[in-house]
Each structure stands twice: as C-alpha cells, then as structure tokens.
Amino acid sequence: MYAPYNDSMMESVKKVEATRAARMATEPRRLTADEKDDLLSKFHPDYNNDSFDEIKVGPNKGQRAPIELAKMLHSTSRLVTDKVDLNKIDYDVDVLVIGGGGAGSSCAIEAHNAGANVMIVTKLRIGDANTMMAEGGIQAADKENDSPVQHYLDCFGGGHFAARPELVKRLVTEAPDAIKWLNELGVEFDKDTDGTMVTTHGGGTSRKRMHAAKDYSGAEIMRTLRDEVINLGIPVIEFTSAVELIKDDKGQVAGAVLLNMETGDYMVAKAKTVVIATGGAGRMHYNGFPTSNHYGATADGLVLGYRAGAPLLYQDSIQYHPTGAVYPSQILGALVTEKVRSVGAQLVNANGEAYIHPLETRDVNASGVIRECREGRGVDAPGGVQGVWLDTPMIEILGGEGTIEKRIPAMFRMYMNYGIDMRKVPILIYPTLHYQNGGLEINGDGFTNAIPNLLVAGEAAGGIHGTNRLMGNSLLDVIVFGRNAGKKAAAKYKEVTLGSLNIDHVASYDKELKDAGLETGEVSPMLLPKYARHER
Amino acid sequence: MEEMVNVYFYGKKYTVPAALTIQTAMEYAGYTLKRGVGCRHGFCGACATIYRIKGKNELKTGLACTTQVQEGMYITQIPYFPTDKRTYDINDLKANQQVMMELYPEIYSCIGCNACTKACPQSLKTMQYIAYAQRGDLKKCAEESFDCIMCGTCSVRCPAGISHPMVGLLARRLNGKYIEPEAKHLTKRVEEINNGDFDAAMAEMMAKPIDEVKDLYNNREIEK
Ligand code: SF4
Ligand code: SF4
Numbered sequence: 001m002y003a004p005y006n007d008s009m010m011e012s013v014k015k016v017e018a019t020r021a022a023r024m025a026t027e028p029r030r031l032t033a034d035e036k037d038d039l040l041s042k043f044h045p046d047y048n049n050d051s052f053d054e055i056k057v058g059p060n061k062g063q064r065a066p067i068e069l070a071k072m073l074h075s076t077s078r079l080v081t082d083k084v085d086l087n088k089i090d091y092d093v094d095v096l097v098i099g100g101g102g103a104g105s106s107c108a109i110e111a112h113n114a115g116a117n118v119m120i121v122t123k124l125r126i127g128d129a130n131t132m133m134a135e136g137g138i139q140a141a142d143k144e145n146d147s148p149v150q151h152y153l154d155c156f157g158g159g160h161f162a163a164r165p166e167l168v169k170r171l172v173t174e175a176p177d178a179i180k181w182l183n184e185l186g187v188e189f190d191k192d193t194d195g196t197m198v199t200t201h202g203g204g205t206s207r208k209r210m211h212a213a214k215d216y217s218g219a220e221i222m223r224t225l226r227d228e229v230i231n232l233g234i235p236v237i238e239f240t241s242a243v244e245l246i247k248d249d250k251g252q253v254a255g256a257v258l259l260n261m262e263t264g265d266y267m268v269a270k271a272k273t274v275v276i277a278t279g280g281a282g283r284m285h286y287n288g289f290p291t292s293n294h295y296g297a298t299a300d301g302l303v304l305g306y307r308a309g310a311p312l313l314y315q316d317s318i319q320y321h322p323t324g325a326v327y328p329s330q331i332l333g334a335l336v337t338e339k340v341r342s343v344g345a346q347l348v349n350a351n352g353e354a355y356i357h358p359l360e361t362r363d364v365n366a367s368g369v370i371r372e373c374r375e376g377r378g379v380d381a382p383g384g385v386q387g388v389w390l391d392t393p394m395i396e397i398l399g400g401e402g403t404i405e406k407r408i409p410a411m412f413r414m415y416m417n418y419g420i421d422m423r424k425v426p427i428l429i430y431p432t433l434h435y436q437n438g439g440l441e442i443n444g445d446g447f448t449n450a451i452p453n454l455l456v457a458g459e460a461a462g463g464i465h466g467t468n469r470l471m472g473n474s475l476l477d478v479i480v481f482g483r484n485a486g487k488k489a490a491a492k493y494k495e496v497t498l499g500s501l502n503i504d505h506v507a508s509y510d511k512e513l514k515d516a517g518l519e520t521g522e523v524s525p526m527l528l529p530k531y532a533r534h535e536r
Numbered sequence: 537m538e539e540m541v542n543v544y545f546y547g548k549k550y551t552v553p554a555a556l557t558i559q560t561a562m563e564y565a566g567y568t569l570k571r572g573v574g575c576r577h578g579f580c581g582a583c584a585t586i587y588r589i590k591g592k593n594e595l596k597t598g599l600a601c602t603t604q605v606q607e608g609m610y611i612t613q614i615p616y617f618p619t620d621k622r623t624y625d626i627n628d629l630k631a632n633q634q635v636m637m638e639l640y641p642e643i644y645s646c647i648g649c650n651a652c653t654k655a656c657p658q659s660l661k662t663m664q665y666i667a668y669a670q671r672g673d674l675k676k677c678a679e680e681s682f683d684c685i686m687c688g689t690c691s692v693r694c695p696a697g698i699s700h701p702m703v704g705l706l707a708r709r710l711n712g713k714y715i716e717p718e719a720k721h722l723t724k725r726v727e728e729i730n731n732g733d734f735d736a737a738m739a740e741m742m743a744k745p746i747d748e749v750k751d752l753y754n755n756r757e758i759e760k
C-alpha cells in the first residue's frame with residue numbers, strides 16, 4: 001500500500017493509472033481566450049456575487065469586497081475606546097516598516113544600506129510570513145530567449161490586462177537584479193554545474209523563467225533575508241502589531257500605534273516615512289475556503305491604511321490556488337506547489353481524463369477543478385470533501401527515479417508524513433485560498449497617492465498583478481517592491497518635517513460608520529484569526 | 537461519533553478529536569495561539585514541540601502543525617529557544633574552514649551523541665552537517681542542511697550547546713554566494729538592463745493599444 005486511500009478512491013486511482021501512458025504521449029490542448037472567459041465566469045469564486053458585500057464608507061464606498069473584508073472595514077478601531085498618549089513616544093525612526101516578511105525585510109535592508117534609521121515591527125516573528133511558505137519559485141527574464149518585455153506580456157495578459165503598466169514595468173525590469181541581489185546575499189538557487197540557473201515554466205509563462213531553490217524557494221529567501229536583517233543590527237520588534245497609523249497636522253503619515261501582542265500594552269512609534277508590508281488575507285477564509293497562508297494573514301495593513309484614507313484597488317479579486325491539499329484532513333488547504341505541474345504532473349479527474357492543460361493560469365485551473373467536481377467528475381474523499389488528482393507518479397517517469405525527492409522534497413515530506421507516497425500514487429487536490437490580487441493602491445514609486453510618505457510593498461499592495469497573479473511573480477514582487485520601498489523611503493525621509501501627531505482620522509472614520517448605521521460588533525484589524533473553540 | 541483522544545497540554549488534560557494536529561488540538565481546547573505558531577504547514581519552524589506518550593520512556597520531538605495527536609500525549613511547546621546566532625558581514629567572509637572556527641567554535645565540542653539528528657522533525661542528518669562544518673566542507677554542510685526550517689529542536693537537545701540551524705545557515709549563505717558558480721547569463725542580463733537595452737522595446741509595448749496587446753498575448757509562442 002502506497003497510500004491510506006479508501007476503496008472508492010483506489011477505484012479511481014486505477015483509472016488514472018490505466019490512462020497514464022496515453023496521457024503522457026499527448027499534451028493537453030491549451031484553451032482559447034473565449035473558452036477561458038467562459039470557464040472563469042461560470043466557476044471562478046470571484047464571479048459569485050453572494051460572497052461579496054458593498055463597502056459602505058471610505059474611499060472605495062459603493063464598490064464590492066469579500067464579505068469578511070468588508071466586515072473588517074466596517075468594524076471599530078481599538079482606539080475608539082482604548083486611549084493612547086501620542087506625546088509619549090516609544091520609538092522615533094526615519095523609516096517604520098510594518099511587517100517582517102519578504103517585503104518588509106528587503107525594504108529594511110535597503111533603507112538601512114541607504115543610511116536611514118529603520119525599524120521593523122511584526123506581530124509574530126520576523127519571517128512568519130507567506131514568503132516563508134512560497135514553494136515554487138521566482139520569475140525573472142534572464143535567459144537568452146527571454147526578455148523583460150516578454151515577461152511584461154505574460155504578467156499583464158495573465159492578469160487580464162488590468163494591472164497598472166508602470167508597476168508591471170518595474171516588476172519585470174528589476175527582476176534580474178532582484179535575483180542577483182539575492183544570490184549575492186547567499187540565496188542558493190538551483191543551478192547547473194556551470195552556474196546556469198535551472199528554470200522551468202509556471203502557469204501562464206511563455207518562457208521558462210521560474211527560478212527555484214528546490215520547493216523551499218520562499219523559505220530559502222526568507223531565512224537569508226532574516227539573517228541579513230539581524231546581521232545589520234536593524235531593530236525588529238516582534239510580537240508587536242500596528243493597530244492604527246498616526247498622522248501629523250499636515251495630513252502626512254507620522255508613525256503608528258503599536259500593540260504588544262503579549263502584554264496588551266500600546267506604544268507609539270513616530271516615523272517620517274511608513275511602509276505597510278503586512279501581507280495577505282488568507283486567514284479571513286473568503287468564501288469559506290481553506291487557505292495556504294500563514295497564521296497572520298488577516299489583511300491588517302489594508303484595514304489600517306484604508307481607515308487613514310488610502311484607497312484599495314482590486315480588493316474583490318482573490319486568487320484560489322488550483323492545487324491545495326484536500327486529503328488527508330490534517331493538511332487541508334496546504335499548498336501543493338505549482339512546481340509539481342512544472343515538473344510534469346497532470347490534473348486528472350475521477351475518470352482518469354486529463355481534462356485541462358496543467359499550466360493554464362491559476363484562475364483558469366482553479367475554475368477547472370471546481371467545474372470537474374461540480375459536474376460529477378470529482379473524487380470523493382473521507383470527510384465529505386472532493387477533489388481531482390494531481391498525477392505525481394508522472395514526474396518520476398518523466399524525470400527519472402528520484403526526481404520528486406530532489407526537486408520537490410517538501411511536498412514529498414508533507415505527504416509521506418501521512419503515509420502517502422506521491423511517487424507511486426496521485427494526490428488529491430482542490431483549490432485553496434492563496435493570494436489577494438488587490439490591495440492598497442500605489443503609484444509607480446510605491447507610495448500611496450492619498451497619504452504623503454506612506455508606502456506599501458508586497459502582497460498588501462494592489463495593481464501589480466491585475467486580477468490574477470502568475471506563479472513566481474509574488475516572491476518577485478516582494479523583493480522588487482520591498483527593495484524599492486526601502487530605497488524610496490530612505491530618500492524621502494530627509495525632506496520630511498513632522499508637525500504634531502494625531503489620530504483624528506480614527507474618530508472621523510468611526511463617525512462615518514455610525515452615520516452609515518454600521519455596527520458589526522467586532523474590532524479591526526483582526527490581527528489573529530479566531531480559531532480557539534470556546535463554545536462547548 | 538468522532539474518535540477522541542486524551543492529551544495533556546502543559547500537564548492539563550483535554551479530550552480532543554483524534555484527527556487533529558497538536559496545533560489544531562490546542563485551538564480545539566480553547567487556546568488562542570500567539571507563540572508557537574506561524575505557517576501552520578511545516579515551513580517556518582515556529583512550533584517546535586516535545587512530548588512523551590504516557591507510560592513510555594522515550595521523549596519525542598515534532599512540529600505541532602504536522603504531528604497528529606495520540607492518546608496519552610504529554611505535550612509542551614518550545615516557542616523560543618536561546619540559540620546563539622553570531623553576526624557577520626557576509627561580504628567580509630571567505631568560504632573556508634577558518635570561518636566556522638571563528639564564528640562557531642563550539643561545533644568542535646560535539647560529542648557525537650546524535651541527539652540532534654534524532655530530534656530533527658525534518659529527518660535531517662543534523663550531526664552529519666555539523667561534522668561537515670567542522671571539516672570546512674561548506675558545500676556538503678549546505679546540501680545536508682538545506683531542508684532545515686530552523687525550529688531549533690536539535691539545539692534544545694544538544695549537550696554541547698551548539699546552535700545547529702545557525703551553522704547550517706552560514707554554510708548555505710557562503711555556498712550560495714561564494715562556492716556555487718556564477719550565473720553568467722544573469723550578470724549579463726542585469727548589465728543589458730542597466731544599459732537601457734530593453735527601454736525602447738518596453739516603451740513600444742506599453743504604448744500599444746490594448747487590443748493589439750491582447751492579440752500579442754493570445755497568440756504568443758510558448759517555449760516547449
Ligand atoms: S536541523 Fe535542527 S533546526 Fe533544522 S529542522 Fe532539524 S531540528 Fe529543526
Ligand atoms: S546533539 Fe550536539 S553533541 Fe550531540 S551529536 Fe548533535 S551536535 Fe554533537
């Protein structure tokens with residue numbers, strides 16, 4: 001036995017095995033633009049209006065947001081009732097970075113190297129972030145047959161032509177330098193013996209430009225960045241969240257009110273520039289989906305930026321990664337990296353059919369899995385869940401024995417832990433909530449237009465990926481826009497003179513909520529998901 | 537009925553569903569976790585845990601997020617352990633044996649007990665990568681330690697007070713920066729970009745009407 005699958009699952013596995021040789025002889029057809037649109041509109045959760053609410057206050061009033069996000073935007077600030085003395089300043093810095101993931105760390109390193117006095121605050125530990133969990137890789141057009149322009153086309157088209165062109169341009173143009181910078185910090189990319197980067201396809205790429213460090217790509221990047229932050233002596237205030245931005249009397253951002261997560265005490269951080277690098281929102285469980293995200297992904301930065309007056313962009317565009325683990329229950333929602341498909345596994349339904357090309361973009365492939373399950377071609381698994389197969393034994397046939405352990409050791413380990421040998425049997429997957437395509441709106445230099453000296457970097461920023469992000473463009477985005485924010489903030493703070501500090505926007509936002517008759521009974525930002533079960 | 541098991545968090549008994557991990561079982565019991573939790577999927581090393589099964593002598597280690605609960609588990613988390621990271625300027629170092637001797641001399645006090653290897657939730661050959669570091673074989677140390685999630689469980693168990701994950705990390709950074717051959721195509725591409733070689737083509741692309749861009753996208757050739 002290679003897996004603890006039940007009889008009906010094993011029935012289906014036999015069908016997958018029976019068609020494997022024939023499937024391997026032909027590549028599944030790519031869908032036309034019209035077929036993709038049709039699939040998306042019928043099955044992608046973004047098209048399900050029931051899972052959205054209208055935003056009733058603030059700059060995006062009248063637009064829609066996922067119900068759970070709208071609720072946070074409609075909830076009360078902690079500082080409506082809790083009082084903080086803004087004259088008692090605990091930290092005074094040039095650059096305050098909120099968030100200790102890939103974007104925050106890259107930002108802090110660059111700001112420090114440019115001579116700024118920079119500090120990171122993070123509600124868990126530095127490195128507790130989605131960056132750490134990115135498995136598959138990072139894109140950069142550094143091969144002979146590729147160019148930043150080709151990368152631009154893939155990114156812009158994959159995002160349904162909705163991205164901000166100037167942001168895409170920065171992303172793709174600064175990509176090779178981002179890889180070089182990481183490599184020079186000591187990140188170990190997969191290379192051939194002559195130093196050539198091993199690159200593969202991701203969904204929606206037209207050139208093989210996915211660089212990886214096995215399937216620990218994000219972890220390898222994050223642990224290196226964290227080490228560098230510590231080496232440089234940059235202060236990192238852990239287990240401390242930002243709960244509101246502070247402004248001055250000129251309306252400039254002037255710091256943030258911090259909350260010690262362990263003691264419950266508030267502190268004041270004054271800063272000439274502030275970078276929101278708080279990451280994503282998977283732990284909000286939009287649409288009831290499980291998530292691949294880390295524990296702290298609760299859209300905090302979006303809430304505190306919005307409350308201070310910074311508009312959101314594409315807040316209603318969510319990425320469901322097509323291949324989340326669905327069985328066994330212990331790993332429900334965990335990411336099964338796209339790299340599994342990059343190195344050869346097909347998506348196969350209960351009848352053993354490769355019903356789609358495995359490297360369509362993520363939104364298309366997620367919709368495809370949902371369609372197969374809804375139309376009766378999904379596989380039932382214990383616990384009332386459904387999914388389709390990811391035919392992993394193909395990888396060993398294509399790449400030779402040992403390929404799985406060499407190229408995707410984290411996946412192999414995750415499944416072996418539950419007795420599933422993915423070299424021998426396919427694994428069952430279903431889409432998992434993976435990424436917020438939108439976020440706070442930024443200009444080409446990474447600043448918000450609404451609030452002077454406030455920058456946003458990483459997953460918290462919107463507009464870089466349009467309404468669908470490609471694999472490998474998020475690790476890239478956190479590095480490129482993180483570094484950019486660090487450099488820009490370090491250049492900017494020198495011109496900034498702060499007036500007197502206030503959080504008047506908190507009271508006026510609260511008045512707007514009251515005037516709109518909104519009372520959710522919750523406080524926001526959420527900070528931690530409510531997983532503790534208290535009712536018995 | 538869902539199968540339940542009895543477990544003990546910090547010595548206090550809770551009855552929890554048998555299908556849960558230690559992490560989700562703590563939440564089931566009513567804990568709001570702040571420490572000892574991060575990625576929840578085995579990548580970040582936040583959730584190092586030590587447990588003993590009632591009636592058994594062996595002390596076991598694991599990650600709270602990937603270890604399923606069992607009947608009679610006595611559980612304690614180690615959300616923080618004072619590992620000792622030395623600071624350095626990576627640009628000033630050389631990839632040789634000297635580096636380890638200077639920054640982590642305590643690795644030479646290893647008594648070969650293998651407790652680190654036995655404790656590793658990633659099943660790494662931890663003692664072996666420390667041995668490579670002692671010998672100055674940084675490449676081997678980097679390879680052998682690559683899947684380390686820096687949970688620190690090994691260091692908790694080490695009688696010599698070695699900070700294994702920090703040693704592995706140093707070896708990997710040195711290997712990535714100095715030992716692995718340079719990616720020449722990358723260096724070249726960065727030069728081309730800095731030189732402005734793609735500026736005209738990019739400006740042209742960005743100036744195209746949207747329908748033309750759509751056409752280009754939908755008909756672009758995909759590398760085999
Ligand atoms: S080597 Fe040590 S720190 Fe690394 S994963 Fe194993 S036990 Fe954890
Ligand atoms: S636990 Fe410490 S002393 Fe024992 S083998 Fe490992 S490194 Fe050596």
Ligand code: FES
Nearest residue numbers: 574575576581601
């Ligand atoms: S929570 Fe990240 S490894 Fe367990």
